[in-house]
Amino acid sequence: MNIAIIGSGVAGLACARRLNDAGLTPIIFDKGRGIGGRVATRRAEDGLQFDHGAQMIQHRTAAFQEVLAQAQSDGFVAEWHDDQSPSAYVGTPGMTGFAKYLGQGLDLHQATEITALTREAGGWSLHADTPLGLFDRVVCTAPAPQTAILTAGALTQSLDAVTYDPGLTLMVALTRALDAPVTQINPTDAFAWIARDSAKPGRPMQTCWVVQASADWSAAHLEMSKDEIAALMLALFLDLYNLHASEVAYATAHRWRYALVTKPLGQSFVTSLDGGLYACGDWCPGPRIEHAWQSGTATADDILRSV
Ligand SMILES: Cc1cc2nc3c(=O)[nH]c(=O)nc-3n(C[C@H](O)[C@H](O)[C@H](O)COP(=O)(O)OP(=O)(O)OC[C@H]3O[C@@H](n4cnc5c(N)ncnc54)[C@H](O)[C@@H]3O)c2cc1C
Structure with missing residues (x-):
């Protein structure tokens, strides 16, 4: 067959x-x-890696x-x-x-x-x-x-x-360790999830973070370019942790048009x-x-x- x-x-x-x-x-x-x-x-330059979709x-x-x-x-x-x-x-x-x-x-x-x-x-x-x-x-x-x-x-x-919720994801590598919880759920209206990706087992020793925008924020910004999405999410992330742009080694965004099923x-x-x-x-x-x-x-x- x-x-x-x-x-x-x-x-x-x-x-x-x-x-x-x-x-x-x-x-x-x-x-x-x-x-x-x-x-x-x-996977990105210098061996950086991020789980930008499902987390666990x-x-x-x-x-x-x-x-x-x-x-x-x-x-x-x-x-x-x-x-x-x-x-x-x-x-x-x-x-x-x-x-x-x-x-x-x-x-x-x-x-x-x-x-x-x-x-x-x-x-x-x-x-x-x-x-x-x-x-x-x-x-x-x-x-x-x-x-x-x-x-x-x-x-x-x-x-x-x-029906689905869309999802926007920021991947960011920092130049230094950040004193913050390994994961945070709904830390702000804009963010639904933040995780220190490098804290998961089997990952290289890096300071890689994955940030997922909330459903509402994602829907409101879905049609922006990926560069615009990355810039906006990065600014909110830096603000949340009092970080300076010079401490960012790498940042990019991903758009999931169909991220999470809300009505199967x-x-x-x-x-x-x-x-x-x-x-x-x-x-x-x-x-x-x-x-x-x-x-x-x-x-x-x-x-x-x-x-
Ligand atoms: C940001 C995010 C976070 C999530 N977090 C979690 C989590 O922590 N835990 C959890 O359990 N679930 C999570 N999910 C949901 C989980 O990822 C999905 O439920 C699951 O992966 C869906 O699998 P699937 O095979 O049904 O669909 P998909 O993974 O979407 O697979 C469909 C495939 O079809 C391919 N395709 C589409 N159209 C065509 C075409 N015309 N020709 C050829 N190929 C095509 C696509 O490229 C894709 O590879 C998350 C999802 C997202 C986006």
């Missing part, structure tokens, strides 16, 4: 992993350069806890305890470690944006710059608004009810009428990495039932 998966975020990787473990060989296409989607690690991995189910335990024993994630958060895991040496764990041995094609998806006589056809072939099953894990465009009414349900669809996945096309991702069951994993895994189980 030919299976294509659009997206190498946690949902796409979890789906592919389960299919691969059952003896199938899905092909995964992602428009990004690296795997992981919103489980992301930015929590588990509520025994099944996902088992996955994390295996990933930990294989050296891809580590437990992380700080003053504010309950026990959680982080990827090592960056958050993408967890994606790399799921992605081992899979047929991954990065930097390949799927631009069209059409129903043909023999299956579903995928197109990037060039046609990619015909598939018996296609799984789309792009965020709901992008999935709705790609699948163009072929799914049995509308995805219009799914309320089910594990969606299909087309003919059953050949699936859509899944965190936006189906909930806002977290564990939801993305559950959604991708449930999709794979459904495909396996039809084989």
Whole structure:
């Protein structure tokens, strides 16, 4: 059976992993350069690194806890305890470690944006710059608004009810250590989260901080250029800690147009009428990495039932 998966975020990787473990060989296409989607690690000059997407991995189910335990024993994630958060895991040496764990041995094609998806006589056809072939099953894990465009009414349900908050992230490296808590939640109206990224296990000895703007602040500044966003967030960060601009070694910003699901669809996945096309991702069951994993895994189980 030919299976294509659009997206190498946690949902796409979890789906592919389960299919691969059952003896199938899905092909995964992602428009990004690296795997992981919103489980992301930015690497910059002088060996600097920042987890600019998801910050930590929590588990509520025994099944996902088992996955994390295996990933930990294989050296891809580590437990992380700080003053504010309950026990959680982080990827090592960056958050993408967890994606790399799921992605081992899979047929991954990065930097390949799927631009069209059409129903043909023999299956579903995928197109990037060039046609990619015909598939018996296609799984789309792009965020709901992008999935709705790609699948163009072929799914049995509308995805219009799914909503997201956007998120703006500042990554900043300082020239000196800062006497501040390792993490802070909602320290100001503008900021929802500040973390000393270098305090997570397995990171290089650096003074890297990740700052996530609040949903309201992000929405209000979403369409600014990344340089403008970085400048505004940096000024607020420096002000908060009484720092001077000369103490900043590096700063940049990232825009997450679809950061956190605020209203999920309320089910594990969606299909087309003919059953050949699936859509899944965190936006189906909930806002977290564990939801993305559950959604991708449930999709794979459904495909396996039809084989
Ligand atoms: C700033 C931030 C902080 C977060 N913090 C946490 C946290 O601490 N804990 C937690 O559990 N969750 C957190 N989350 C949420 C978590 O990251 C997501 O729930 C999870 O990663 C979603 O995985 P996914 O596979 O469903 O989607 P994604 O990770 O978005 O993956 C979708 C993939 O599809 C690809 N794609 C899209 N369109 C196309 C196309 N046309 N062609 C090819 N590829 C395409 C994208 O490039 C992407 O790689 C956070 C998210 C953000 C943004």
